[in-house]
Amino acid sequence: TYILAIESSCDDTSAAVLANDKVLSNVVANQEIHRKYGGVVPELASRAHQQNIVPVVHQALAQANIDKKALSAIAFTRGPGLMGSLLVGTSFAKSMSMGLEIPLIEVNHMQAHILVHFIKDENQKTPTFPFLAMTISGGHTQIVLVKDFLEMEILGQTLDDAVGEAFDKSAKLLGLPYPGGPLIDKLAKKGNPRAYPFPKPKVDGLNFSFSGLKTSILYYIQKQTKANPNFLEENLEDVCASIQYTILEILMEKLEKAVNQTGIKQVAIGGGVAANSGIRNRLAAAEHEKGWQTYIPKFEFCTDNAAMIGIVGYLKYLQKNFSAKNVVAKARYVIGE
Ligand code: ATP
Numbered sequence: 001t002y003i004l005a006i007e008s009s010c011d012d013t014s015a016a017v018l019a020n021d022k023v024l025s026n027v028v029a030n031q032e033i034h035r036k037y038g039g040v041v042p043e044l045a046s047r048a049h050q051q052n053i054v055p056v057v058h059q060a061l062a063q064a065n066i067d068k069k070a071l072s073a074i075a076f077t078r079g080p081g082l083m084g085s086l087l088v089g090t091s092f093a094k095s096m097s098m099g100l101e102i103p104l105i106e107v108n109h110m111q112a113h114i115l116v117h118f119i120k121d122e123n124q125k126t127p128t129f130p131f132l133a134m135t136i137s138g139g140h141t142q143i144v145l146v147k148d149f150l151e152m153e154i155l156g157q158t159l160d161d162a163v164g165e166a167f168d169k170s171a172k173l174l175g176l177p178y179p180g181g182p183l184i185d186k187l188a189k190k191g192n193p194r195a196y197p198f199p200k201p202k203v204d205g206l207n208f209s210f211s212g213l214k215t216s217i218l219y220y221i222q223k224q225t226k227a228n229p230n231f232l233e234e235n236l237e238d239v240c241a242s243i244q245y246t247i248l249e250i251l252m253e254k255l256e257k258a259v260n261q262t263g264i265k266q267v268a269i270g271g272g273v274a275a276n277s278g279i280r281n282r283l284a285a286a287e288h289e290k291g292w293q294t295y296i297p298k299f300e301f302c303t304d305n306a307a308m309i310g311i312v313g314y315l316k317y318l319q320k321n322f323s324a325k326n327v328v329a330k331a332r333y334v335i336g337e
């Protein structure tokens with residue numbers, strides 16, 4: 001079975017070809033245009049998808065060395081995401097499936113961030129059901145109970161900002177360019193994580209909150225800069241390390257709570273923030289520190305990519321779980337809906 005997968009939910013245009021559960025190609029075109037605006041501009045994102053989609057799909061097929069006539073189905077991201085961006089991928093996937101007369105398969109982007117763990121790879125472990133998944137990305141922060149491939153229950157989620165947003169907004173306060181998450185990660189490696197103790201929010205249950213952190217960072221920097229105008233330049237690495245440490249503490253605390261509450265010790269992460277070296281280390285360490293079995297996606301499968309859409313496409317293909325040709329993109333699309 002050959003699946004062509006298309007992802008266009010935010011600012012990356014991506015296409016992948018899978019042979020069953022193996023990835024043959026996974027092409028991602030990043031949109032540089034948003035950098036100068038300090039965030040994703042929806043209108044520009046959809047235009048860039050229009051420009052990128054044909055060459056990206058061509059490249060994915062060429063790299064996989066698969067003729068489009070050999071494809072079994074087209075999978076695409078139906079949502080959640082930016083409507084204008086989703087429409088480009090949805091329309092393209094529909095047209096191609098009609099042209100080739102093969103099935104169309106809609107995929108929930110957040111399920112894909114979780115099911116990425118079922119991509120076949122000799123060096124990666126695969127969880128068994130049930131397991132816990134923490135999706136940490138630019139738009140979401142959720143702890144999900146995964147009962148089966150497509151049977152998931154959200155146990156907790158952020159009440160305000162997503163963790164990726166917390167990284168990006170903190171970076172903006174430090175004068176770093178968008179997206180700031182990877183830069184904080186890089187600078188944090190050289191800093192002292194305990195230099196500045198930022199307060200952790202008090203949130204009940206398995207929910208999260210990140211908006212207060214941003215405010216306390218802002219006040220802290222303003223106060224320090226008043227005393228020493230060069231405070232940020234002189235202490236940037238320590239500030240980054242402290243911000244990242246606080247965020248990781250929040251994430252790990254809730255994960256631990258979820259493990260204790262459910263008794264499930266298989267823990268997976270997914271989403272762009274799963275690329276963070278700190279969370280990858282903390283989770284890996286939990287194997288011997290807490291006796292968990294942990295699942296960390298390969299780096300390139302953390303941030304948005306079509307390979308993760310392809311694996312869900314393949315799993316749905318096996319069930320003949322196809323979409324009607326009048327399916328519409330869905331900007332808000334909750335797991336399990
Ligand atoms: P969603 O998946 O919720 O719809 P999205 O698709 O826009 O949101 P992703 O591509 O999954 O988001 O993740 C992007 C986020 O990941 C950004 O906020 C980015 O800063 C963050 N990120 C990427 N790499 C790192 C890193 N190394 N450390 C911290 N954050 C990172």
Ligand code: FE
Pocket residue numbers: 109113137138271272303304
């Ligand atoms: Fe994403």
